[in-house]
Amino acid sequence: MATVTSGQNWFASCRLVFEYSVRSVFIRKASWAGTLAFAACLAILFPFSFGTELIQKAEIRHGAFWAINEFVVALTVGRLFTTEAESGILEMMLAAGLSRSAILFGKILFVVLYLLSVQLPLLAVWIVFYNVPNAALFSVLPTIFPLLLLFNLGTGTIGALLACVTARSTGRDLLMPLLFYPLQLSVLLAAVSLATYTDPAVVMLAGTQGSSWWTLLTGVPVVFLALGVLLSQALFQE
Amino acid sequence: MRRRSRWKPQEKGVKVMNTSEYGNISWFFYVIAAYGSVAASIIVFAISCRRQYCKAQEALKEEGFSADKTW
């Protein structure tokens, strides 16, 4: 691992945080595999909750995929910064003069790619277990990758901000979902609507408003990232 | 001095209800539930503010602390 020295440039700091996060998760492969297994379990449990007939409906099918995503997101976001805080690496980074915004960006980048690494196999599981028809598959596949990236970006930004806010609080497992879900609601709504739009089996009352949803998906991370940069001094207290 | 007549709602075509005209009780129930819940909440909130303040004041006196910081 690169030595922590003061005055490293911003991108190097970002990369340092990203690399550390990746190593701390993938050094114990069970962590990533466990998350994937958890998501796969949920994907199997949903048909039992709704019934296998109802799960064939396009809206329920898409809704189930994003609901499982939300559980995965809660697991990921709840563990942000815990390894750094426990091992003292975060204090070291701050003492070494690493830019606080770089730490935040590095962590957000990690969340985006980590979530994607779980979502892509989950997508395969979803296609198989939910009998996604070819027509729906071919219409959703072109948009799913940018959609997942933007969803993860919005989620990661809000999650990273809140992970910093709750870093010195007890009962984080309760606090994080309580704070996170209301703030992330608009990102979820946008992702579900855009994914459901593409399915030819879904009938919408009004005309498509895809551009509004894409605007929201790009706007939310920008707004929260800007807040994160402005409040970075308060977010990372030494 | 000439007195100006006071404006009455009926003169402006506004129908003013008398209590004897309230026939259907169900709308009354909803209205009272709404207004009552707001009134009750406001009074409870004010009482809780008073209790918090008095409790802190008594504790400061009992424990012998002299003064608070800036408010």
Add this chain to the structure above:
Amino acid sequence: MTAQLTHTYKRWSRLFVPALVLQLIAWWLGIFWVGTDKDQGDVYRIIFVHVPVAWCAFMWIILAAGFAVFGFVKKKSFEEMDRSAHAAINLGTVFSALALATGSIWGRPTWGVWWDWDPRLTSTLVMFLVCCAYHVLRSFTPDIQSRRNSGQIVAILAAVNVPIVYFSVNIWRSLHQPQTFVRRGGSASSDIGLVLFANLIAMILLTLVLYKMRRTAIAAQESLEAAREGR
């Protein structure tokens, strides 16, 4: 307890009864004075309590965010602004809960359901949840400085989130079903507008008194905690 804090509390608590009486007069106007609506009948009178309560909820949440921003900008006033934001969010929580309750009570006879995923009600619900999370965060954070920091940040996030959620739920609703509550073609009677305005002013004045009472109580509580910890 300094004379100033006691004086402040007594002054504002004396104003509570007059402010409440003013509000009761405004309510009397709404229930008994103004006429019946030709579409909704008499149940529309809930508007005179629901709309002011909802507006006050939003007003105090935005003010809390304003206090938080001011606290970050002027470090010297950080402690005071935190207390102000805490009191404001307190009020925002109570009034958003009341807005949801009165909205539901109004919705039942009007729409036939206790809850509809109306953008305004939904964004109020989300705001209420974030306010509750604010209080849980404060009680779960033992260190006072961290508590102040986290609280201020969440107050800003709560205010920023409100228009985003409103915008997104608005688009979402328009896709799934048409508006269940349609605005009437003609404009509202000026008497209704006047009474609504009177209720709004009375509610704002009442919440201002409540804010001052809560703020002084919080200051007293934190003074006690600081004295005990020897800060």
